[in-house]
Amino acid sequence: MNNPPNGGSNQEPPKIEFPCPDYPIKSMGTATASYREAVLNIMEVHAPGFDPAKVTVRDSSKGSFQSVTVFITATGVEQLQAIFDDLKKLSETKMVL
Numbered sequence: 001m002n003n004p005p006n007g008g009s010n011q012e013p014p015k016i017e018f019p020c021p022d023y024p025i026k027s028m029g030t031a032t033a034s035y036r037e038a039v040l041n042i043m044e045v046h047a048p049g050f051d052p053a054k055v056t057v058r059d060s061s062k063g064s065f066q067s068v069t070v071f072i073t074a075t076g077v078e079q080l081q082a083i084f085d086d087l088k089k090l091s092e093t094k095m096v097l
Contacts, residue, residue: 047072
């Protein structure tokens with residue numbers, strides 16, 4: 001039995017089955033007046049029809065940073081990669097999860 005111990009590098013990440021409803025995308029960046037809108041515009045391009053009522057926006061304790069979480073129906077790896085790439089192009093973005 002050559003199974004790696006828990007946490008071993010041979011573990012595969014969990015498989016995502018597409019389409020995947022309610023897939024969360026979180027983008028964190030510098031809090032500016034236009035950051036939320038820019039994130040939502042990117043999401044509309046790549047995942048039209050997401051529910052704006054499910055969008056959450058949180059400011060950091062000092063108000064310097066902001067996280068925007070959008071739940072989409074993920075249709076494939078290509079879509080997710082395009083979203084991550086476009087979010088990372090925003091000058092305010094610090095991290096995308």
